[in-house]
Amino acid sequence: MLSGKAAIAGIGATEFSKDSGRSELQLAAEAVRSALADAGLHPSDVDGLVTFSMDSNAEVAVAREIGAGELTFFSRIGYGGGAACATVQQAAMAVATGVASVVVCYRALNERSGHRFGQVSLAAASAPTTSGIDNSWHYPMGLGTPAGTVAMAARRYMHKYGATSEDFGRVAVIDRRHAATNPHAWFYERPITLAEHQASRWITEPLRLLDCCQESDGAVAIVVTSAERARDLPRPPAVITAATQGSGPDQFTMTSYYRDDLSGLPEIGVVARQLWAQSRLSAADVDVAILYDHFTPYVLMQLEELGFCGRGEAPAFVAEERVPLNTHGGQLGEAYIHGMNGIAEGVRQIRGTAVNQVADAHHVLVTAGTGVPTSALILAR
């Protein structure tokens, strides 16, 4: 139904830094304008805006800044980085149903110079909401950071499958190798070795510093329009072949510890089944995988849930590099823009303009935040 109806016609971003020196609204407006210019469209063409519920910039504020006129569609997605690909899904649905014609998805954050997600949030456990109550089973007990919550699942994965810290480290080494040749990446020309990963300090065991993505300032915007219209625009369209959201049974945000098994990501499984059904593809057809990498262990679990390999086989799969992974450097290497920079990389691979271009990339898989209700896309030529 949705497959093939919409396409990404433009991508834009600010520079990725540790201190942008400007407001998040300015970052958002710059990225949106840059994406529209890339698409060969004008702010007045925009009639829809989508972002994360965590974004601090209201759709109308961004619309004012870029000089857009009337909006017929605006929407926000929850659950942190799990929202990334879902913003594009919302946009694609709006375009496919005729609710809007040009929808821009954006995410802007001063995550390093402003509010840092990796610090312990006192307020998170005291909110008079279901999230506050959920967090109250974990934060007061000392489990109050994203790394801490992921470490719990990572330890169980190690216990069940015999995975090691080196297995996690190989994901970081691949990301940083790709970032090293990407001039837009924060870690441009700074690859790491597995030994350096092993020597990096503990954050929350079993996670080391180099298992954790960086903290970044920056913004990314993605322009979605109908596939038909996109073909008339300057850039080769990245057709949205599949766009999915998913949450699993007994789902929590980062702390789904009460399911039978803690060594997988059922919400990615939900997304995966829809991806393959919508696109009529399988993991074997994927030419490039941009997998959300806020923490390395979840990259391994995603590969298994998505069907690239069997349960517990991801360490070997990654060691052999059986699929090109996070060719922009991922969030460990390029920047942490809550997964939106991964979508931009997917578009570049389809266009053939990526710095680490995979030859004849026809199908690119992009996933969003893991350990939370999530989303994913398949982009195609």
Added chain:
Amino acid sequence: MIAETAAQLKQAGYCTPRSGRDPVNLPMINNWLEAMGDNNRRYAAEGVAPPAMAQVWTMRGLHPVATPDDPLFAMTAVLDEAGFTAVVATNCEQTYHRELRLGEEVAVRSRLSEVVGPKKTALGEGYFVTTESTWFVGDEPVSSMLFRVLKYKPAASTPSPVAGDPIRPAVNRDTAYFWDGITAGELRIQQCSSCGSLRHPPGPMCPSCGATKPSFVVASGDGVVYSYVVHHHPPVPGRRLPYVVALVELPEGVRVVGELIGAEPRVGMRVAFDVAAGLPIWRPKSDLPPLSIEITPTFVVSSALATRDFQDVHHDRDLAIAKGSKDIFVNILTTTGLVQRFVTDWKPQARVTSIAIKLGVPCYAYDMLTFSGRVTSPTTIEVVGRNSLGAHVTGSVEVADA
């Protein structure tokens, strides 16, 4: 200078033997057993000394005379001069080749085993100095000890919890029963009063049958570690780093998160529920009957003297405070004796063949020291002794016949 002295001392090997003041004798054994509160009758019946007394026989007494070639004395002098003036014992590993019999004369020889440093520690920068001592009866080695101290430059500030109040839970009408249970010292699991399903974390509507009349059962408090993390970074308000958080599976079929205190964590470890600071926590489940010792000043003084340890910090409160302590505190030989007693109270016929302990927080007068233990092999017992400040001693005891 430090490295050169260490090399010279290592090269020199064992120092000259130093004899005990008295042969192995019943009055000292009885004083020691009385001070430890140890009622084990095997020693009297077999005419042997408690193994943990090994070092007592050669203690230097009230008026110690320095022996110039004692490696720890020599190393201490050099480190003092270099500004590493403070000292804390970190490890004591004693191996008992056989039990000593009444009347035997014991002598000890020591050598420097290694000096490692400078290392950054929580207390300050310092050197770990390890010595090895062997006790002989004639030419026969009867017991040996590896003893490690940290000689350090006291850091400007001692480690303390991160500033700020600990994170408190949000409580609402759906979850109040749980927190009321914590206040009452019990672990409550939500139970649907319609279909009986258990659930944690809880909610207002039973996902199995849709009823909205939740009740609760009180859990046994036993559990098994399903997974765990060790948090090192970033700082967490009101907490000392690092700390362990465990996801624990209960026999009732639900999982509960809580800090794990008092043991090296591992998946599958059996733990028991407890409450600390208004939060559920987990402690290693003791396979041995717990032993709690009220640390009165009398206990500290009498046990220090019964081990022939006359250092002022163990009997003179004024001097202890003048040296920066809160009060007089338990000496290491007593801690070793209590670790032995904890095991032999449980298995009175067991012959202890080694005690390897790691020393943690001090055990001051007016505190309570509580031991718990786990049997990890037919001959191995892992022991933890905790007081209000944390883990005072963690270690492992080997027995010949448990």
